[in-house]
Amino acid sequence: MSEYVLNALLFVDMAAFLAVLFMHLIKKDSHLIWLYALQSMATGLFLLGTGIAEEERSLIMVAALTIIIKAIAAPIFFFRLMDRFGSHGSSSSYLSTPVTLAALMALVMFAYSSVFQILGMLLPGTVGSFPLSLAAIFMAIFLMINRRGVFSQMIGILALENSIVLLTACIGIKQPIALEVGIISDIALWIVIANAFISMIYRQFGSLSTSDLKQLTEE
Amino acid sequence: MMTTFLVAVPLATACLIGFLLPAKSVRFIGWSAIFASSLDFLLALFIVPRVVSVGSTGPAFWLSLDALAAFLVLIITLVGFFASLYSVGYLQAEVEKGIIGPNRVRQYFLLFELFMFAMLLAVSTTHPVVMWIAIEATTLSTAFLISFYNKPSATEAAWKYLILNSLGLLLSLLGTLIFLALPQIQTGITDWSMLQASAASFHPLAVKIAFVFILVGYGTKVGLVPLHTWKPDTYAKAPTPMAGLLASVLINVALFGILRFKTVTDASIGTGFSSGLFVMFGTISIVLAALIIFIQKNYKRMLAYSGIEHAGIMALGFGFGGIGTFAALLHMLYHALVKAMLFFTAGNIFLKYSTTKMKQITGVLSVLPLSSVLFFGGFIAIAGLPPFGIFATKLLILSAGMMSYPWISGIVLFALAVVFFGFFRHVTAMLFGPIPQDIEPGESNMLTKIPIVLMAAIIIIVSFDLPETISSIVTAAAASLTQPF
Numbered sequence: 264m265s266e267y268v269l270n271a272l273l274f275v276d277m278a279a280f281l282a283v284l285f286m287h288l289i290k291k292d293s294h295l296i297w298l299y300a301l302q303s304m305a306t307g308l309f310l311l312g313t314g315i316a317e318e319e320r321s322l323i324m325v326a327a328l329t330i331i332i333k334a335i336a337a338p339i340f341f342f343r344l345m346d347r348f349g350s351h352g353s354s355s356s357y358l359s360t361p362v363t364l365a366a367l368m369a370l371v372m373f374a375y376s377s378v379f380q381i382l383g384m385l386l387p388g389t390v391g392s393f394p395l396s397l398a399a400i401f402m403a404i405f406l407m408i409n410r411r412g413v414f415s416q417m418i419g420i421l422a423l424e425n426s427i428v429l430l431t432a433c434i435g436i437k438q439p440i441a442l443e444v445g446i447i448s449d450i451a452l453w454i455v456i457a458n459a460f461i462s463m464i465y466r467q468f469g470s471l472s473t474s475d476l477k478q479l480t481e482e
Numbered sequence: 483m484m485t486t487f488l489v490a491v492p493l494a495t496a497c498l499i500g501f502l503l504p505a506k507s508v509r510f511i512g513w514s515a516i517f518a519s520s521l522d523f524l525l526a527l528f529i530v531p532r533v534v535s536v537g538s539t540g541p542a543f544w545l546s547l548d549a550l551a552a553f554l555v556l557i558i559t560l561v562g563f564f565a566s567l568y569s570v571g572y573l574q575a576e577v578e579k580g581i582i583g584p585n586r587v588r589q590y591f592l593l594f595e596l597f598m599f600a601m602l603l604a605v606s607t608t609h610p611v612v613m614w615i616a617i618e619a620t621t622l623s624t625a626f627l628i629s630f631y632n633k634p635s636a637t638e639a640a641w642k643y644l645i646l647n648s649l650g651l652l653l654s655l656l657g658t659l660i661f662l663a664l665p666q667i668q669t670g671i672t673d674w675s676m677l678q679a680s681a682a683s684f685h686p687l688a689v690k691i692a693f694v695f696i697l698v699g700y701g702t703k704v705g706l707v708p709l710h711t712w713k714p715d716t717y718a719k720a721p722t723p724m725a726g727l728l729a730s731v732l733i734n735v736a737l738f739g740i741l742r743f744k745t746v747t748d749a750s751i752g753t754g755f756s757s758g759l760f761v762m763f764g765t766i767s768i769v770l771a772a773l774i775i776f777i778q779k780n781y782k783r784m785l786a787y788s789g790i791e792h793a794g795i796m797a798l799g800f801g802f803g804g805i806g807t808f809a810a811l812l813h814m815l816y817h818a819l820v821k822a823m824l825f826f827t828a829g830n831i832f833l834k835y836s837t838t839k840m841k842q843i844t845g846v847l848s849v850l851p852l853s854s855v856l857f858f859g860g861f862i863a864i865a866g867l868p869p870f871g872i873f874a875t876k877l878l879i880l881s882a883g884m885m886s887y888p889w890i891s892g893i894v895l896f897a898l899a900v901v902f903f904g905f906f907r908h909v910t911a912m913l914f915g916p917i918p919q920d921i922e923p924g925e926s927n928m929l930t931k932i933p934i935v936l937m938a939a940i941i942i943i944v945s946f947d948l949p950e951t952i953s954s955i956v957t958a959a960a961a962s963l964t965q966p967f
Contacts, residue, residue, distance in 0.1 A: 442609070460640065463632075463637045467637055
């Protein structure tokens with residue numbers, strides 16, 4: 264990887280990391296979607312920049328798909344869903360903000376621990392980016408666990424996927440274009456299915472809070 | 483070419499059902515699914531002996547079957563055939579009772595065929611990322627089947643299934659990508675054999691991290707404790723034939739994903755690390771499932787926890803290694819057949835009693851004589867009593883562990899005894915006692931009876947006399963897991 268690409272990767276990793284961090288701090292679902300769109304756009308632009316710098320058409324195509332599906336189509340889809348149900352709700356956390364921040368700090372320290380150092384060395388020059396991506400992964404998983412809203416759970420999954428894409432760049436994986444398209448198609452289909460379920464949950468439970476999903480526990 | 487055809491059949495059938503057949507032609511849709519699954523099963527019967535003699539089918543479009551994959555194909559197509567047969571009878575009974583409309587039958591079989599396609603692709607592919615895409619596709623194709631009845635509890639179960647499995651699968655994607663980044667070659671990894679061939683050069687710590695992600699990721703799909711929480715809810719809410727297919731076959735496909743990476747891990751850092759994890763997860767799964775089975779109140783959930791227990795037994799077998807690997811593979815077959823039959827007989831009980839709560843079910847022996855006898859037989863088999871095959875596989879697995887893990891073997895033996903008494907308590911309470919006033923004795927229709935009778939016959943045959951071809955393919959698969967090079 265050229266120095267330009269490595270610098271870009273570090274910048275995008277920081278953006279992705281900050282996006283997930285702010286996801287924990289804000290409560291409104293609409294803000295969550297904006298942060299996800301931002302993270303996806305940063306990921307897509309990084310792939311585009313890398314594709315142009317390394318003159319790889321397949322990577323440019325993957326970048327275009329990423330931007331169209333994850334940074335543009337998915338957020339529009341989510342906002343429409345919110346409008347349809349007149350829901351601009353917010354979701355609370357199980358843990359208070361100070362405890363959440365302490366947990367996030369622990370996760371970041373874990374990502375920077377010596378356990379994972381070996382993975383950061385797989386591709387020379389990405390030692391700074393790798394732990395940021397890994398921390399974003401852990402924080403995205405924690406977002407799903409700590410928040411009560413189904414929107415937060417869905418955005419947590421998608422933010423996790425974005426973070427994995429960036430981590431993949433850090434360890435230098437390049438897949439054949441067919442597989443990249445296969446993975447993106449899977450994600451696109453996942454978004455459609457998750458949205459269908461969110462509609463069903465809202466219709467049947469009248470809420471998008473996981474606290475109201477008690478049918479199974481009450482049986 | 484045969485492998486491509488095998489994988490293409492359910493996809494083509496899904497297209498036929500989804501785009502060409504009108505929703506009202508319920509009967510034709512059902513028979514299309516039965517025809518497709520029987521064709522796939524016949525193809526598997528043709529492919530397996532070939533793999534036994536030649537070693538693998540030729541690669542085409544990232545598809546190739548070695549002994550392990552061919553064995554899985556045999557299980558998927560065999561149980562898939564019975565599931566399609568039973569689904570037709572079960573859905574017919576539900577349409578007659580007004581539980582679902584005829585239009586839902588098309589939706590069911592469309593997703594059923596996509597699910598079969600995804601499972602066959604997952605085991606047939608030579609590329610780790612294609613396998614991941616296919617296993618993710620199993621989640622996407624089954625999510626709507628779990629919420630099939632459009633009830634709040636079913637939607638909640640499906641959402642839980644979707645989120646937890648997607649989380650698990652993203653972690654397994656991470657593990658897969660780390661594995662693919664480890665080889666020091668520039669051309670890129672394109673199949674399992676290349677990954678295995680370069681395993682010796684991997685950094686040990688990186689391999690361990692990657693394998694943990696794989697185990698946690700695909701382990702969620704297998705349902706190993708503590709990653710099992712979606713399973714009881716899902717099996718309780720999904721249509722019974724689909725729950726049977728999930729419990730008997732999908733568990734093996736997900737385990738297959740872990741085993742593929744286990745061979746790479748073992749080749750890189752030896753068997754100690756992966757075996758230790760398998761034994762740990764296996765033991766916890768068996769013990770927890772045993773305790774919950776004992777206090778269970780819902781028979782579909784009881785079968786789900788039984789699935790968790792058997793996932794643990796298989797994990798234990800692979801962890802112990804040696805003869806334990808052979809026994810665990812054979813256990814995959816026996817468990818798939820018996821668990822599917824148990825779910826199908828449980829489906830017949832549900833059709834009659836319209837409840838899954840065991841407290842409300844008595845006198846099944848008088849109401850459904852055939853189903854109840856086979857349900858009881860299935861319980862005997864799944865609990866591991868002689869003369870059924872599961873008795874032999876459990877015995878072999880425990881004896882494999884006696885030398886290296888005597889304490890674990892002792893704990894597991896005790897847990898298995900708890901499972902037996904738990905099952906016995908619940909099953910006898912359901913079978914005997916007075917018939918509820920509003921229940922009319924008699925089975926539903928022929929297609930809810932034929933599959934369970936045929937499955938019972940096959941279970942007895944393979945328990946007493948395992949066909950030479952199956953024995954050979956299991957031996958070859960076990961050898962590929964213990965000595966990959």
